Amino acid sequence: MKIKEIAEYMRKNIEKNCTIEGTAREFGYSKFEFSKKFKKKTGFSASRFLSFLKIEKALDIIINENEDIIISQIRTGYNSSGTFSNIFKKYTGISPSNYKKTIKEFYKILREYINSSEIEEISYGRSLKINGNNTKNFLCVNLIYPKNYKSEITFIGLFKNCVPDDLPHFGKVLIPFKTENKCIFENIPEGKYWLMGCSIEKGSTLEDFFYLRDSIRARENKAINFPTDNEYTLKFRKPMPSDFPVLINLPKLVKEVIEINIGAISSAPDNE
Structure with a gap:
């Protein structure tokens, strides 16, 4: 076939x-x-x-x-x-009428986060609450981008399904130039998860943050069973026609994570 x-x-x-x-x-x-x-x-x-x-x-x-x-x-x-x-x-995650109305609002909040945040990443669970610091069942992920590609923001998730058809059970919002192309998932319950990610290129327009068909993406070919001692590498590539569409409203996701965890984010240490 x-x-x-x-x-x-x-x-x-x-x-x-x-x-x-x-x-x-x-x-x-x-x-x-x-x-x-x-x-x-x-x-x-x-x-x-x-x-x-x-x-x-x-x-x-x-x-x-x-x-x-x-x-x-x-x-x-x-x-x-x-x-x-x-x-x-x-x-x-949002009705079509509200999607159209809130694009500029969500984009503004995301842009402010990218430009002014003193933290290098946000790590959250499915409830959009920031994960605790318990390091049981952690996973180190190395990120490899295409040659000459510069990421504005990268989203990495551990999903229960083999396709990104919903919010990840555990996710990362990364500002790549601060993270040295590496992230660590912590406090992951035992079970099977699929590791996937997508990235938005530096210099992208507002539309590129909401319509993700052309964004580069990465996916581990097999599910990861926790606990694991393995270190994984996600190699980003250009999208293919057979890729499952990424429809998650990522700017809305960032807005909600920030709002739900405003206290924790504002008190996070500066790792730079």
Whole structure:
């Protein structure tokens, strides 16, 4: 199964009412056979991938084309505004109307954090609370970026699923020039996690912080079982058509982490 070609086809035909059945037929499969092979090859279902592609395209229409919400809904094949809004909010954490209204606000807060923060990173759990300092079950991660690439901000997460379809159970917001391209996860409960990350390049525009299709990303190929004594390396690369879309509103995430943990962040020691 040629996943790259299939993913490219699905992306190109989002606005042409792309379906799993139609895609399967295009590549010579029955719907059942296609779905089975797709999941075996990628680790996630074709229907889930298509659903995320639709919201990714909706973000493109809203953010980069500056179109109205109803236009993005219609062009991505949703007949019901309620269904579109619910799915959009489920995947991004915010309704489409609020997404459009708050882009500038979230970007301003994120930019202030990048430019003026005296700390080098924020480490948080799924509840967005900053992790404690208990070093039981820690993980050291080395970050390798493409040649001549300079990161503005990098997001690293330990996810329970093999794709970034929700907030990570444990996450890092890194200002790379302060961290020497390394981070340490601490106080991780025993279990299996997938290590993934994405980065936004220095000099990026406001749109690049919200529409992440073109952002570089990294992913450990196998799940990590804690406790572990291994040190891992995340090697960032350019995105591929078959990559699972990253829809998490990262500026909103940073805003909420800062607001929830304002006391802890303001009292954090300066590590520079």
